[in-house]
Amino acid sequence: MQTELYTQVLPAVSRPARYLGNEYNSIRKDWAKVPLKMALAFPDVYDVGMGHLGLKILYHIVNRRGDALAERVFAPWTDMEEQLTQRGLPLFSLESHRPLRDFHLIGFTLQYELSYSNILNMLHLAGIPPLARDRDEGHPIIIAGGPCAYNPEPLADFIDLFAIGDGEYLIGELIDLALGLLRGERLPREEFLLEAARRIQGVYVPAFYDVDYHPDGRVARITPNREGVPPRVRKQVVEDLDSAPYPDAFVVPYIDAIHDRATLEVFRGCTRGCRFCQAGMVYRPIREREASTLLRQGEELIKSTGYEELALSSLSTGDYTCIEDLAADLMGRFRDQGIALSLPSLRVDSFKGELAEEIRKMRKTSLTFAPEAGTQRLRNVINKNITEEDLLRGVEAAFAAGWDSVKLYFMLGLPTETEEDVLGIIDLANKVLDVARRQRQGPRVKISISVSSFVPKSHTPFQWEPQATMDLLEERQRLLTQGIRTRRIQLSWHDVKTSFLEGVFARGDRRLGRALARAVELGCRFDGWSEHFSFPKWSQAFMECGLDPAFYANRRRDYEEVLPWSHIDAGVTKGFLMREHRRALKGEPTGDCRVGDCPGCGVCNRLGVANRIAGER
Amino acid sequence: MRVRLCFTKGPGVRFISHLDLLRTFERALRRAALPLALTQGYHPRPKLTFASALALGATSEAEYLDVELAAPVPLGEIVRRLNSVLPADIRVSAAGEVPAAAPPLMAIVDTALYELRPLRPLDEGQWERLGSVLAGLLREKSLLVERTTKSGTKQVNLRPLILQAEVSGDKIAMLVRSGSRGNVRPEELLALLGQEPTGWQVHRVGLFIAQDDRLRSPMEEAGVVVDGS
Numbered sequence: 062m063q064t065e066l067y068t069q070v071l072p073a074v075s076r077p078a079r080y081l082g083n084e085y086n087s088i089r090k091d092w093a094k095v096p097l098k099m100a101l102a103f104p105d106v107y108d109v110g111m112g113h114l115g116l117k118i119l120y121h122i123v124n125r126r127g128d129a130l131a132e133r134v135f136a137p138w139t140d141m142e143e144q145l146t147q148r149g150l151p152l153f154s155l156e157s158h159r160p161l162r163d164f165h166l167i168g169f170t171l172q173y174e175l176s177y178s179n180i181l182n183m184l185h186l187a188g189i190p191p192l193a194r195d196r197d198e199g200h201p202i203i204i205a206g207g208p209c210a211y212n213p214e215p216l217a218d219f220i221d222l223f224a225i226g227d228g229e230y231l232i233g234e235l236i237d238l239a240l241g242l243l244r245g246e247r248l249p250r251e252e253f254l255l256e257a258a259r260r261i262q263g264v265y266v267p268a269f270y271d272v273d274y275h276p277d278g279r280v281a282r283i284t285p286n287r288e289g290v291p292p293r294v295r296k297q298v299v300e301d302l303d304s305a306p307y308p309d310a311f312v313v314p315y316i317d318a319i320h321d322r323a324t325l326e327v328f329r330g331c332t333r334g335c336r337f338c339q340a341g342m343v344y345r346p347i348r349e350r351e352a353s354t355l356l357r358q359g360e361e362l363i364k365s366t367g368y369e370e371l372a373l374s375s376l377s378t379g380d381y382t383c384i385e386d387l388a389a390d391l392m393g394r395f396r397d398q399g400i401a402l403s404l405p406s407l408r409v410d411s412f413k414g415e416l417a418e419e420i421r422k423m424r425k426t427s428l429t430f431a432p433e434a435g436t437q438r439l440r441n442v443i444n445k446n447i448t449e450e451d452l453l454r455g456v457e458a459a460f461a462a463g464w465d466s467v468k469l470y471f472m473l474g475l476p477t478e479t480e481e482d483v484l485g486i487i488d489l490a491n492k493v494l495d496v497a498r499r500q501r502q503g504p505r506v507k508i509s510i511s512v513s514s515f516v517p518k519s520h521t522p523f524q525w526e527p528q529a530t531m532d533l534l535e536e537r538q539r540l541l542t543q544g545i546r547t548r549r550i551q552l553s554w555h556d557v558k559t560s561f562l563e564g565v566f567a568r569g570d571r572r573l574g575r576a577l578a579r580a581v582e583l584g585c586r587f588d589g590w591s592e593h594f595s596f597p598k599w600s601q602a603f604m605e606c607g608l609d610p611a612f613y614a615n616r617r618r619d620y621e622e623v624l625p626w627s628h629i630d631a632g633v634t635k636g637f638l639m640r641e642h643r644r645a646l647k648g649e650p651t652g653d654c655r656v657g658d659c660p661g662c663g664v665c666n667r668l669g670v671a672n673r674i675a676g677e678r
Numbered sequence: 679m680r681v682r683l684c685f686t687k688g689p690g691v692r693f694i695s696h697l698d699l700l701r702t703f704e705r706a707l708r709r710a711a712l713p714l715a716l717t718q719g720y721h722p723r724p725k726l727t728f729a730s731a732l733a734l735g736a737t738s739e740a741e742y743l744d745v746e747l748a749a750p751v752p753l754g755e756i757v758r759r760l761n762s763v764l765p766a767d768i769r770v771s772a773a774g775e776v777p778a779a780a781p782p783l784m785a786i787v788d789t790a791l792y793e794l795r796p797l798r799p800l801d802e803g804q805w806e807r808l809g810s811v812l813a814g815l816l817r818e819k820s821l822l823v824e825r826t827t828k829s830g831t832k833q834v835n836l837r838p839l840i841l842q843a844e845v846s847g848d849k850i851a852m853l854v855r856s857g858s859r860g861n862v863r864p865e866e867l868l869a870l871l872g873q874e875p876t877g878w879q880v881h882r883v884g885l886f887i888a889q890d891d892r893l894r895s896p897m898e899e900a901g902v903v904v905d906g907s
Contacts, residue, residue: 077693315698367705399722
């Protein structure tokens with residue numbers, strides 16, 4: 062296979078370096094000496110998947126063990142798929158170029174609903190039956206984890222085991238269990254799945270649960286069909302990130318991949334409580350790393366990778382307790398080497414003049430703020446507690462510090478949104494432009510507005526809300542386009558059909574599996590890529606399976622309905638989500654528990670964990 | 679201190695592009711903890727210049743690059759440190775110091791020697807036929823090929839740019855002009871020979887500076903040379 066790959070296949074595909082697998086810091090182990098083999102699969106192309114931090118963490122954790130190995134695999138780009146199919150070659154791992162079916166475990170990461178078709182397609186290309194029930198002892202166990210696993214149901218037909226929650230220790234528990242059960246090269250499938258479901262917190266095996274439906278299609282009940290399997294699967298939480306494993310080296314891609322840089326995860330979780338944000342709900346509590354840990358990890362990574370950029374990553378990096386000291390320390394440490402510090406996901410109210418100047422000393426292209434909604438009323442509804450004054454002050458500081466452009470993120474189709482809220486976006490953008498012009502003269506001042514469509518997600522206060530219809534979203538997009546009268550403000554938006562499909566799968570049930578399988582048969586893949594996305598094919602798939610996608614996306618649920626993900630316990634209680642939903646409709650904000658009262662989300666009490674703030678130990 | 683490096687690009691990295699290679703060296707130089715001279719401005723970068731881009735898919739045993747250091751480092755130390763942090767299929771084989779005022783590599787390198795080997799072995803008869811087709815081509819005064827660039831299509835006469843070309847044993851060896859003043863791509867010669875370029879492995883044996891009927895190595899410009907092997 063190796064020879065054919067190098068002489069025939071790679072010369073025929075675009076960006077062949079995607080498939081080499083010999084990048085600096087990649088790890089190739091001797092298959093004869095390592096009993097357990099795991100493939101870490103990212104259901105999108107290499108250039109996108111290599112930017113994913115979770116993959117790097119798991120790669121490090123598995124490969125530092127002597128008894129297991131992890132190799133990477135990404136969705137082959139369409140030209141590579143063509144080569145594999147034409148030549149009858151199976152999908153292979155990058156490091157050893159072995160067929161995926163030779164691995165014991167294959168772990169997919171679920172970052173985005175629109176990557177689901179790629180999962181099925183990858184299994185198909187690997188010669189592994191996509192349907193879990195068609196697989197036997199000779200096939201790998203298919204595992205999936207990541208944010209979308211909080212509503213695992215649309216993938217229930219295809220995935221053997223879902224890992225819910227933080228993966229740092231969960232992956233080791235799965236490997237230990239597999240090693241104990243391994244008979245030669247064979248891993249007893251049923252025994253492994255049953256033991257995992259019984260013994261390991263965060264493990265959900267969909268085949269061990271039966272779902273009954275009402276005649277109208279709503280879920281009636283979800284019940285375990287095996288003894289000893291928990292009726293509700295509770296997520297796994299890593300309490301202390303300072304002692305949790307973190308890679309001391311990243312694989313350094315040859316080609317230009319996204320987020321191709323050293324990354325430090327300064328904290329996990331967020332307690333701001335934005336009501337639309339699934340990550341903010343499911344990754345609770347907030348767990349900060351100590352600045353000393355981050356400095357050490359930053360030094361290790363820069364030394365081992367040679368990267369020219371170090372990024373501080375989290376859901377809201379500006380909220381990190383010692384952000385200014387940390388940023389100053391890191392910049393002081395690396396400035397002479399020409400290494401830039403980048404601070405993504407800065408929140409407007411944590412952005413202060415001194416910090417802006419510090420960042421400005423290093424390179425930085427554009428700065429992002431996310432007010433999310435155009436009026437204070439709607440920002441109160443979604444609990445995005447930023448005022449117009451906060452935003453304008455942040456923007457003023459940024460332009461004063463030398464930035465020429467800022468990017469503003471908004472959402473359309475939020476619950477209770479009216480035309481006035483949409484026009485408020487334009488109003489706000491104009492005010493931002495005025496402030497910018499007062500600080501910076503010249504032609505380069507630019508405001509970019511990126512408008513996405515709100516997709517209600519599971520485990521959030523808006524999980525009961527209907528998603529705005531495609532017609533309404535398009536109407537609101539038109540309203541925005543017509544209202545912008547200067548070329549200094551540039552508008553971009555998301556395709557509403559893509560958001561609709563995302564909405565269907567975000568809150569779908571098991572029956573969607575048939576439509577997904579059919580869509581893949583019809584040729585759907587890379588649905589997140591506009592050049593590949595085919596809405597007509599998806600519509601055909603839903604129709605042929607007798608499913609109405611609007612039932613999942615655009616329907617209001619009542620509090621009593623059994624939601625398809627109600628057997629998945631993300632920590633926050635249903636009572637809390639209901640309270641937050643009601644407060645949202647009344648436009649009442651809820652404070653951040655780090656600084657104010659406990660809003661009673663239930664995570665700390667129920668999971669026996671607590672917020673961990675750097676410097677407080 | 680301006681350092682000239684000679685390096686190999688092996689089969690494992692033959693599918694990485696010139697831009698990828700540049701990035702790979704920038705990062706390797708940082709991993710090697712060498713005192714890099716950086717450009718000014720918001721995007722400080724190491725100062726690297728290559729002699730010539732190698733086509734995607736080709737291997738080479740002698741590529742060249744110049745890098746500026748902010749402080750002197752013994753040449754042997756540079757080679758040793760770089761080779762310990764470079765991907766396995768890239769090896770620095772020699773290093774030398776060049777005067778700061780020396781002309782840039784790409785301005786002086788003008789000749790390349792290639793070896794082309796078929797991916798599927800040819801029999802004796804096929805080699806013979808190929809040899810006579812090649813000899814026929816070399817008797818021509820003009821070998822016109824079309825090149826498509828961003829600004830359109832233009833015709834180039836390759837004949838004066840081919841210095842030597844012959845079938846020898848199991849390969850075709852070609853010594854051609856390479857660089858800004860005239861360039862022959864191996865796949866262009868293969869196409870003229872009626873061969874499918876993807877059916878051949880291209881290997882660059884060396885890059886040279888033509889001077890008074892002699893081919894000089896870019897390392898000859900460098901005063902002190904340390905062999906990395």
